Amino acid sequence: LNERATGPTGRPRRNAPTITDVAQRAGVSRSLASLALRGSDLVSAGKRERILRAADELGYRPNAMARGLAERRSRLIGVLVSDLRNAFFSELAEQVDLAARQAGYRCVIAAGHRDTDQETEAVRSFVESRVDALAMLSPVLPEQRFAQFTGQLPVTVEGRERLGVPGIDTVSTDDTAGAALAVEHLVALGHRDIAHVSGGDAATGRRAGYETAMRAHGLGGNVETVATDESDAGGYEAARKLLGRGDPPTAVFAVNDVSALGVLAAADDLGVPVPDALSVVGYDDTYLAELRGVALTSVAQPCDLIAQGIVETLLGRIGDPDRAPVHRLVAPTLSIRSTTTAPAR
Amino acid sequence: LNERATGPTGRPRRNAPTITDVAQRAGVSRSLASLALRGSDLVSAGKRERILRAADELGYRPNAMARGLAERRSRLIGVLVSDLRNAFFSELAEQVDLAARQAGYRCVIAAGHRDTDQETEAVRSFVESRVDALAMLSPVLPEQRFAQFTGQLPVTVEGRERLGVPGIDTVSTDDTAGAALAVEHLVALGHRDIAHVSGGDAATGRRAGYETAMRAHGLGGNVETVATDESDAGGYEAARKLLGRGDPPTAVFAVNDVSALGVLAAADDLGVPVPDALSVVGYDDTYLAELRGVALTSVAQPCDLIAQGIVETLLGRIGDPDRAPVHRLVAPTLSIRSTTTAPAR
């Protein structure tokens, strides 16, 4: 019976005190200790104090596994980040963490490494942990794969405006509006030849928004898109292609900040002055855009609002698992810096 | 008894199947199901197959909380990242995650937001989750606060070469060697006036290493250090100070890549060509250094080795909680790119 003081090796080892220890030390039952520790006012002042003091003296920390098992919920939100190295997502993850904590939940963050298998594995592990809800930040998982979650647990996906899967909520930046912000800014400056360095499947909204905005300004004939992998190198290659030809565009709208940096590097290498001969607009407004020496005009996604939207949506579905799917869109803004100006005449 | 099929609202809701459901469906006892599901070879082939099939048909996923409670371990490693937004740390966190998974552990990542209270809170929550071990990546927590963990659970701290706290292991890059790599590279190119844009308390190793290396090359009289907050803006200000005076240095060794970018920006603004009039060396060798248009020479910390070291150290201490403290140092390397060259004569 006294094995609690002995570790597996037989040597004495401090085992974490349990609520039973606290109750014994305070001379009360476990249930009363449980009540007091959770701040119930059904406990007399005297006993409450003795219990809290005992817990304090023992250095008692409740065992989340035991509590979760008994309560049949973990108070955990799983956050799957497709790519922790992308500044936008790590920022977003931090904001989700903040928002969740304010709602009484804790976040466990997992990295998907932009890989389908790793994402699947991360989700599996979240399910085994019995997280109360799951936030997926720009998952690379194909749409059909989301069906397996339906009804299993509340899931909110960020970065996919419309998911063809019922029962899953989404929160996204209005990329159509974001692209329009970029195009309109450039058009207002006098640009007409505005090219788009686009990204993969996840960023189709930006491309579509770009095309729509161009047409809205009667520039449908000037639409030109170069697809990339959304990386620095991708932006570089795309820009070399665009700037190397006879009639280069006067402005480039890039799918994100990293690829915009690639565009800037290419312009630099080719001796094309920015912004005088080429205006560049990025997307995400990460700290990359803010860097001195970069000062990139960029479409800003309001991380905090997205994060709040994700958490609110999740909480809403925890409260009512059968409610109709929610698809929230948050409005982007434009951070104008030094890489855009009127085109040379 | 049939409440399992009914949610809190009274509506039917799919509750996750338990091992009892699997056992019933397969017509065996729970313990046999448990054994089979964990791949024991003590189970006859026939029953094993029936059990696995039942589990599969039911979509059974073990409950990690229940398992952890019974096994008295969580198979979880807590990873506290002081600043997720710093590319080096998010990269390191991913590597730790990878290494831990190969050892059969899962990682739960928490963000410290560079804040003492948030770090404390994160650790508390890890303790409540009963993580089997804790990795702290460049914590901002003051040294004395680490004492509370001693004996509580295995802890490995990254980024603090020598911790004055017994019972806690450390794994770090050999910053003295890293600084020496930078200085020696610059000295070999012919530089003598090498300034250091230094960081806060966590980076004293780099500063000390810089000073030692300078003295080793008879350049003790040329030692010049400007302290910063390790940010882009900090590097910018420091560089303006250094470059604005009558006798500017011909080279700058910055405490990390971000502040090196600030130095580059300042040089640009002041019309000081890099590398012709100023060589710049960063630290961390993050993707920032690799960016086209930056191509920063930088001291590389081997993320993968550090991560492996952390996990190995943690596993070692899990296996033997009373072993002597381990302090591992991994050797940095130098990634030479385009921001360093011989000084103008």
Next chain:
DNA sequence: GTGAAAGCGCTAACAT
């Protein structure tokens, strides 16, 4: 107000 008893889902002896 307080305590006794049951149970959350699982693993781990201990029987067979």
Next chain:
DNA sequence: ATGTTAGCGCTTTCAC
């Protein structure tokens, strides 16, 4: 090889 019996540490009726 398989089943039985106890817990793991906590919350939660339900009596008193």
